[in-house]
Amino acid sequence: MQILKNTNFDFLGKKKPFITVSLLLLLAGGISLALKGGPRYGIDFRGGALMNVKFSQPPKEDAIRQALGEKIPGEVTVQPIVGTNEVMVGTELQSETQLEQARRLMIETLAATFNPSGNKPDFNTLGQERLAELLAEPLQKAGVALSTDQIRGLAGAMLQHRDTPPRSGLLTSFDELKSVAGVTPAVLGVLRQEFSLGAFAIRSVEIVGPKIGRELREQALMATLFALGGMLVYIALRFEWIYGVAAVAAVFHDVLVTVGLFSIFDKEISLTVIAALLTLVGYSMNDTIVIFDRIRENLKLMRKESFPRLVNISINQTLSRTILTSGLTFLTVLSLWLFGGQVLNGFSFALVVGIIVGTYSTVFIASPILIFWQNYLEGRKHRRLRGESVRPREAAKPPAAKAAR
């Protein structure tokens, strides 16, 4: 099977509308970034506390916001996760010393607001050790004879059952434990008598002090810039320096567009998103090098073609590879976006955007830069030709690749 055969699209002739779209995207992203005061950093870069809280009932966002707002200084954000009973609750932190306090305050306030009062320990928040400890005496009283190790095992099995989907950390009734081996009616009776079931469970906590946040941010930026620089130098060595500049410019464009879209859709840039941005940098760079490599090869084969036409031929020759690879990668990333769950959402969004942008930036950003530079060189040579005498062969020579092989 073959989709495309000997295509000859005039890509570079139609570059203007695409470049316009690019510019508009960059502009829109830029405006959004300017209006919102920079990118929306995730907790890991900003410093703050973020909790994923799962409720047994559809959560009342306003009630959560109000309860926390009264107790916690500074901005409190409550963001529901669509399609679940979960919310992300976040607060900002001004200093390292508030770290512990903020965590405790958030959990205590939530417990005071949503859990019915009572002194029984909440089964949904217990760990294995503590559960086993609390069970020992009542079980003995109820006539269930188990050794300490057996109780530990039983506690572990019940908690594992609690934490596997579809319960995912939150029981709404002790009856749900019936299917666990060793949970007899007597055990259930003890559970009912000794424990309560809270209305929420904390599924994850992320607390980052401002100092670490700043460090992580600077480190991620440095790493990315150095990586880009490294690629530029390598490509410049293997091809010619303008190729390196063009490739890095295209990749830079991809990152800017993606960051802009993140700002427009109000998505957070976290460390995981940085990993996605790095992935798209790698992907886009790969795409660019494949076409540059073809240009380098064609420069030796087709000495008579003009440089813009030669670039266009190279793009066409690699077109079926471009479409196939991009299409396949896009499929993978799309499935990640659709099935990958909430944790991967920002990550896969960046990749979905990145693959589209990364593919087209090679054709409409990187290649035009090469041609622009070539035209500029020729123009300069022509001007010099008119003033003084230069050998004409030299002037017409395109930016040939070094004899790499």
Added chain:
Amino acid sequence: MYKNLKYKAAFIALVTVACFYLVIGLPKSKEELVANFRKNIRLGLDLRGGSHLVLQVQVQDAFKAEADLVIENLKERMTGAGISFSSLDRNDPKSLEEADRIQVSVKGVPLDKTGPFRTLINDNFPTWVLTAENQTDYRLNIRPSEALALRRETVVRSINTIEKRINALGLTEPTVQQRGRTDAESEIIVQMPGVDDPARVKQILQTTALLELTEVKDGPFPSRESALSKHGGVLPLNTRLVKATNRAGESGEAWYLLARTPVVTGRDLRNARPSRDEFGKWETDFTLSQDAARRFGRFTESNIGNRLAIVLDNQVRSAPTIQSRIEDSGRITGASDEQDAADLALVLRAGSLPASIVYLQETTVGPSLGADSIRQGLIAGIAGLIAVVAAMLVYYRSAGVNATLALILNAVVLVGVLSYFEAVLTLPGIAGVILGIGMAVDSNVLIFERIREELATGKAIPAAVDAGFNRAFLTILDTHVTTVVSSAFLFIFGSGPVKGFAVTLVIGLIANVFTAVFVSRCMFDFHLARNPQMRSLSI
């Protein structure tokens, strides 16, 4: 041309078997296979659940303690040598950075004692530098080399203590390590996979657990002021005022005037364990080491009828009256429940921290969320892979089988190498895997498209395959080396997650050059060697 094929095939088989061995070992049963797989594929905290903590050792505490020792010592020696002074105190560095600026000031040294005073300092405090502020006032500063050593020692001791405490908790595979490159860096990373009660663990780690048994000079007083006013507004020499912990149901403060140097400290403990008192309340019992027991016995014998304060982390837990000579045991009352008593016993056994600790970062992923992430990631990965393989098979037919085999082998090699290096697979690491697989697919596509092109120019099949691989190899080399270069920078300059990305990516790329270029080529050659007269290539 095809004569080396046997050796190549043997090499490929060897690599495959080795990678399988690295991943699943030599399992004898299905359970063992699963267990080995779990053991060799190390999932990061973000995937399997657990806590990642960054703590900062407040090194200045150790500097202050060091200065306090100097002051104690100096007071004694100066009094002994008959050198008078009007005041002797230290400054109070508030942050880590200021720790080195610790300073002890000695004021009002008589002019005629200057010589003996200088000799005393030089002989007894060689790690401190004496500077005269004016004719009678002096300051002592810690030597830079000594400051560095003290920083280092404080951090190392903190790490050791934290390690002991974490190990005592019985967690699986916890790690404690220094953050940053220099060994004087004061941040510590603690990773605890699968911990299900992080709040409790944090509490245990943060407790300084400095236990002191100290003579009570006076008290209790209802407030600091009343204690001071009884002694004419100043603390008597070699004493300190310490507040008592409030018991449940008690209100109001209680202050004790205690001797500055304790009789026995937590370092002299032999053991500590939780137990119940005669009323069934939880408490923590401790026993002293032999040497300390002798000291304690002498002290209690000569102080019968006086009070003794049990001070924990600079708070008086209780101040019982000494009834008789006590040799080697004591108890700390006031635990709220069994766990509280057990936790205190644990931290006492593990020893005290040389400085207090502040949390800079905590990332906790609950076990339920980790399980969900793995499940969803797996579904997404399998769906993506099926889509890719299906597309390759439809588009390239028989050659698509080659590509699929190469892709699967790529995954096996990647996982095998990750397991060999004991690398941990995190979410960003999976991003690296995805990019690696994307580039693997791309390599196959590049090669196949090239072979098709060569066939279209009318070349014979073996020549076209040869040319296709050779030409595409140059492209693949450039794309791969570029990515390895950038990954190297990411590894050097990036933080943990970014590093993980770089590592899996580079391993994936190396596996890729092996499978997509070498293995795939062998498979083509194998087909061609078997059918030298092949008319059409299914590609």
